[in-house]
Amino acid sequence: MKKIPLVDLYAQYLSIKEEIDEAIANTIKNSSFIGGSVKEFENAFAEYANIPYVIACGNGTDSIEILLKAYGIKEGDEVIVPSCTWISTSEAVAGVGATPVFVDIEPNYFTIDVSLIENAITARTRAIIPVHLYGHPADMPAIMELSKEHGLIVIEDCAQAHGASIDGKKIGTFGHAASFSFYPGKNLGAYGDAGCMATADPAIAEKARMIAHHGQKGKHNHQIEGRNSRLDGIQAAILLAKLPHLEKWTEQRIEHAAFYYSLLKDSQVEIPKTKPGYRHVFHLYVVKVNERQNVRDKLLYAGIETAIHYPSPLPFLPCYASRGFKPEQFPVAVANQSHILSIPMYPELTKADQSVVARHLADKVLV
Ligand SMILES: *Cc1c(COP(=O)(O)O)cnc(C)c1O
Numbered sequence: 001m002k003k004i005p006l007v008d009l010y011a012q013y014l015s016i017k018e019e020i021d022e023a024i025a026n027t028i029k030n031s032s033f034i035g036g037s038v039k040e041f042e043n044a045f046a047e048y049a050n051i052p053y054v055i056a057c058g059n060g061t062d063s064i065e066i067l068l069k070a071y072g073i074k075e076g077d078e079v080i081v082p083s084c085t086w087i088s089t090s091e092a093v094a095g096v097g098a099t100p101v102f103v104d105i106e107p108n109y110f111t112i113d114v115s116l117i118e119n120a121i122t123a124r125t126r127a128i129i130p131v132h133l134y135g136h137p138a139d140m141p142a143i144m145e146l147s148k149e150h151g152l153i154v155i156e157d158c159a160q161a162h163g164a165s166i167d168g169k170k171i172g173t174f175g176h177a178a179s180f181s182f183y184p185g186k187n188l189g190a191y192g193d194a195g196c197m198a199t200a201d202p203a204i205a206e207k208a209r210m211i212a213h214h215g216q217k218g219k220h221n222h223q224i225e226g227r228n229s230r231l232d233g234i235q236a237a238i239l240l241a242k243l244p245h246l247e248k249w250t251e252q253r254i255e256h257a258a259f260y261y262s263l264l265k266d267s268q269v270e271i272p273k274t275k276p277g278y279r280h281v282f283h284l285y286v287v288k289v290n291e292r293q294n295v296r297d298k299l300l301y302a303g304i305e306t307a308i309h310y311p312s313p314l315p316f317l318p319c320y321a322s323r324g325f326k327p328e329q330f331p332v333a334v335a336n337q338s339h340i341l342s343i344p345m346y347p348e349l350t351k352a353d354q355s356v357v358a359r360h361l362a363d364k365v366l367v
Contacts, residue, residue, distance in 0.1 A: 036233030060181020
């Protein structure tokens, strides 16, 4: 039976095999395992993201944590994060000793509900980390207005949203700084862990670079105790080879979303919405269904892989059990929880496969 995977990284490799093989071979030939293409990739990604300073690092979790550290956020501080995201967002806050304060998502777009942020602000609040979840931008204009009013730092978690924008302005350019992940399955993915920080603030850029490179300001000049969070040469070479394709891949994701829409709009499957003027880049295509387990089982039987992003809102994970959060505090996250389902979405997905997915999905839900 033909399988339809959630993502197919090998199909993408085959589509640019020569470029990738050459990038890897060159890195090995030059032994440029550290450094190498990193600077060139940083410059290329800065241009793509339209953010002046890009500092590559080991992964997207480090990049959030290093940025928080660069802004001096520490124990006793609070940082506002959405209730629904990958754990990196809150983990990084805890990583600098601060406390993540969870705010529920709004009902339509899975992103932080800006109308609830003000209530969560205390005298200890230092920053907000909005997440452009699944590829849909958070309401950055409203968040920046709030941040100005309350003097808060905004770090955009762009891990799932390379190339997304609001009224033509790219995400990552709204906040004081932005964090990107190049985890293999992300819209721009390396062949291992990778990430970067981005900001228009030269002082923060310098500090972030120092922290990620053992606190060095130039070789052996350790100004502070930093850490080691580097992008390695092979990953930089791969990312540099892939970046010129990113816009085309993004367009393909958007086209697939439009095709899913045409196939599913008259079914009882609730399809993802896009706020007017927003460019959703569909890192994930998350529908809502009833009787989710039955739907998943039926799709799996037909060879179609699905997933749940994520199986629990963050406040209800075991690691936050001691904080005693109640379901009533996060009604939207809780209401969505048993319905969300990620179906196959990747640039190389074919219309034929999408039709198969939609047929099985709609079929089941209408029963
Ligand atoms: C992937 C991801 C990150 C960072 O992940 P790494 O695996 O550390 O690169 C951060 N936030 C969100 C929302 C993510 O999806």
